[in-house]
Amino acid sequence: MFNRYPLIGTLLLWLFVATAHGQIMQGQIIDASTGKPLDDVNVLNIHTQSGMMASSDGSFNVSAASGQLIEFRKVGYKIIRVRIPNGKLPPYFKVGMERSAVQLPTVEVNGIAKDYKSDSERYHAMYKQALEFPEMSTAQMMRSPFSAFSKRNRQIWEFQKEFEMFQQQKYIDYTFNEKLVEKITGLRGDSATAYVKMFRPSYEQLRSMNEYTYFTYIKRTVMLYRERGQRARMGQGRGTQ
Numbered sequence: 001m002f003n004r005y006p007l008i009g010t011l012l013l014w015l016f017v018a019t020a021h022g023q024i025m026q027g028q029i030i031d032a033s034t035g036k037p038l039d040d041v042n043v044l045n046i047h048t049q050s051g052m053m054a055s056s057d058g059s060f061n062v063s064a065a066s067g068q069l070i071e072f073r074k075v076g077y078k079i080i081r082v083r084i085p086n087g088k089l090p091p092y093f094k095v096g097m098e099r100s101a102v103q104l105p106t107v108e109v110n111g112i113a114k115d116y117k118s119d120s121e122r123y124h125a126m127y128k129q130a131l132e133f134p135e136m137s138t139a140q141m142m143r144s145p146f147s148a149f150s151k152r153n154r155q156i157w158e159f160q161k162e163f164e165m166f167q168q169q170k171y172i173d174y175t176f177n178e179k180l181v182e183k184i185t186g187l188r189g190d191s192a193t194a195y196v197k198m199f200r201p202s203y204e205q206l207r208s209m210n211e212y213t214y215f216t217y218i219k220r221t222v223m224l225y226r227e228r229g230q231r232a233r234m235g236q237g238r239g240t241q
Helices: 116-126 138-143 151-175 178-185 189-198 203-208 211-240
Strands: 024-031 042-045 050-053 059-063 069-073 080-083 093-097
Touching (some): 042 059, 042 178, 050 059, 151 203, 178 211, 189 211
Antiparallel strands (some): 024 059, 069 080
């Protein structure tokens, strides 16, 4: 049944006998090869930066005006962009997304090496002597109080703590940065910057996440971010009336 419908590029359009719903683009997103619905697809109006996540049955609806660009993104699939034509919108869209071997980008953020592991190993090798300097137990401190409270030893232990914090923040920057967020969510520029600052997770949070919970976190928080933005725009609109 699915193969009877031609695939034009990556967009499948089925017109149903129904009344057009003004300037609301609505329809269903499916896997182009299987015809099965796709959920958790990020649907974004590039012009207004408003959007939504497709529901479990692949359905979506998003405000759109003539000439605006609607983007469909899902990890593991090729990005689709649809330009809204002039005049009335078709009553229903069916969007077929093609699979793609997508890898999370390894980017450089504020001098962070592309390979986090090799970068960490390089820094550890540079400061090996200080980082492997043993800490003293309470009993050892009592037996050797001069060593425990010597200026040099305290400076080394303080450096070890600061280095650990530095590595943790670097790990967050590597796994949760603007370029990665742009690729996953479609947010760009100031919007991506604001989102990353607002929802930056802790090191412990990231370490406890697997791939599924990581993308679920981004999905949930980007929805909150967009809802806040829409409320702010509505408030500004009422204030100018």
